[in-house]
Amino acid sequence: MLESMNYHVENTPEYEWAIAIDAVALSTWSSKDQKGPVDENGEEIKYLFIFLGMPLNFDAPNVILHVIEHANGFASGIIHEIDAAIEEIRKHLRVRVIITDGDPGYDKHQDEFINEILQGNDPEEIFKRATAILKKGDQVVWINDLIHMSKLERTRLLDATLKLLVHPSDLNTIVDVNKIRDAIEL
Incomplete structure (x- = not known):
């Protein structure tokens, strides 16, 4: 999907990015009686998982980087597909933060960050640990919006x-x- 964007994010390799992931119900744009499209297995596609890329320096526009079709809005059923999409995006962009909606499917990723910062003994140390992690250039942090x-x-x-x-x-x-x-x- 990166190749199909009018704004070519690959021309901004020096930027650091946040990616927001959220499921959008297709019924939002159609009547309740209208059936949605079907996938290759004949199942109705009711949700789209949208991956919105947001440059952290604010000079470039936000862009939709990827879309995953799914029968429901729960990330847990497609977490491997979501992980694969993130890895592919990371081949092209310096992703620093993944922002999600709190779906339990993302818990394993978010728990890594939370467990690491909660090793601090007080709020100041927790804040310092979080800041240090965010400053590392190679680590992606998953958080809730x-x-x-x-x-x-x-x-x-x-x-x-x-x-x-x-x-x-x-x-x-x-x-x-x-x-x-x-x-x-x-």
């Missing part, structure tokens, strides 16, 4: 059966969602 994280946290606030952790590595820092709901209007 803020919008999806915020939507997830809002859902947790609305569900009174859930408990929130103040600090993810300390299970004793639980906050009762009902106390937050009493303090703010949702």
Whole structure:
């Protein structure tokens, strides 16, 4: 797909890039009665996984680098295909960050970064560890995007059966969602 872009990202090898991956429902652009296209196995394609390339120096435009068709919006069923696409993109671009929607299919990648930074003993050391990892030129960091994280946290606030952790590595820092709901209007 890199060859088909009007903006040729291969002409910007000195740029560092972030790639955002998200599934988009094809039903968003069609009526509920209308069937979507089918893949080579005859299964209806209901979702597209979009790989949006974003140059980190902001001089170049954002571009769609790759698209994967899939029957559902869950990354876990096609994580090997996603990994292969990232590896192919990395042959052409210096990818520093992969940004996802929090789908559990990406957990193994995100856990590597989280486990490494949480070896710090306090917030300052955790921040220093994260900064050092991000400055390494050869390591790709997988993270969740803020919008999806915020939507997830809002859902947790609305569900009174859930408990929130103040600090993810300390299970004793639980906050009762009902106390937050009493303090703010949702």
